[in-house]
Amino acid sequence: MGDLWLLLFLPLSLAAFHGVKGCLECDPKFTEDIRSLLAKLIPSEVPGRIHLLERQIKEMIRLSFKVSHRDKMLRVLAVQKVTKLRTWLKNELYKLGNETFKGAFILQGKLLDVRQNLESKLKEILKNFSEVACSEDCVVIEGPVLDCWTCLRITSRCFRGEYCGEEDSRKAENREIALFLILLAEVVILGSALLLFHICVSHRRKMKAIRRSLKKxxxxxxxxxxxxxxxxxDDFGIRK
Known part of the structure; x- marks a missing residue:
C-alpha cells in the first residue's frame, strides 16, 4: 500500500518542475531513473519514507537547473558530456544501493556527498565547454550541443553573443544611444542654467548702470x- 501511495504522490510532487529544465533532466527518462534508484535506497519500513524520498528526488533533480541557470555562459553543453554525467550519477546511486542500509540520516549524508560531487563536476564541465565553444579559434565540437534552458539541440559548433557572456549588438547600441541622450539632456540643462545665470547677471549689471545713469x-x-x-x-532782486 505504501508503494502505491508513493507512485501516486511522487508524480504530483514533481509536476512543479515541468517546463523548468536543466542539463540533466532534459531527458524525461532521467527523472524516472533517478526516482526509481532513490526509491530502492530507502526501505519501505523507514518512517516518513515518502517525504524523505520526495525531498531527495527534488534536490537531485533541481541541482543541474540551479547550476546551469546561474550564468548564460553555463547554458550549453555537448550531449555526449550530458550523457556521461547522467551515467556517472546512476553509477553512484547503484553503488549506494549495493551498500547495507544504516539509517536514513547516514543515507542523507551520502546523498549529499553525491550531489556536491555532481555539482562540482557539472560546473567544471560547463565552464570548460563554454571556454572551448566561445574561444576565438572556435574549436570544432563533435556531436550535437544541448541548450540546457530549452532542452533543444543546437546545430552550431561555435558560439557568440549571450552564450559567451557577450551583449547583443542591438541591445548594446540601444544602451549607447540612451546614454548619449541622457548626456545630451544633461548638457542642455546645464547650458540652459548657465545661460540663464549669465542673462540674470548681465541684466542686473545693466539695471545698475541704468540706475547710475538715471541718478546722474x-x-x-x-x-x-x-x-x-x-x-x-536774482532778476527779481530777491536775495537768499
Whole structure:
C-alpha cells in the first residue's frame, strides 16, 4: 500500500518542475531513473519514507537547473558530456544501493556527498565547454550541443553573443544611444542654467548702470533747475 501511495504522490510532487529544465533532466527518462534508484535506497519500513524520498528526488533533480541557470555562459553543453554525467550519477546511486542500509540520516549524508560531487563536476564541465565553444579559434565540437534552458539541440559548433557572456549588438547600441541622450539632456540643462545665470547677471549689471545713469541725469537736471531758480530770484532782486 505504501508503494502505491508513493507512485501516486511522487508524480504530483514533481509536476512543479515541468517546463523548468536543466542539463540533466532534459531527458524525461532521467527523472524516472533517478526516482526509481532513490526509491530502492530507502526501505519501505523507514518512517516518513515518502517525504524523505520526495525531498531527495527534488534536490537531485533541481541541482543541474540551479547550476546551469546561474550564468548564460553555463547554458550549453555537448550531449555526449550530458550523457556521461547522467551515467556517472546512476553509477553512484547503484553503488549506494549495493551498500547495507544504516539509517536514513547516514543515507542523507551520502546523498549529499553525491550531489556536491555532481555539482562540482557539472560546473567544471560547463565552464570548460563554454571556454572551448566561445574561444576565438572556435574549436570544432563533435556531436550535437544541448541548450540546457530549452532542452533543444543546437546545430552550431561555435558560439557568440549571450552564450559567451557577450551583449547583443542591438541591445548594446540601444544602451549607447540612451546614454548619449541622457548626456545630451544633461548638457542642455546645464547650458540652459548657465545661460540663464549669465542673462540674470548681465541684466542686473545693466539695471545698475541704468540706475547710475538715471541718478546722474536727475542730479544734473536738479542742478540746472536750481541754477535757473537762482537766476530768476536774482532778476527779481530777491536775495537768499
Amino acid at each position: 541725469y536727475l542730479e544734473k537736471k536738479l542742478e540746472e533747475l536750481m541754477g535757473m531758480t537762482d537766476d530768476k530770484m
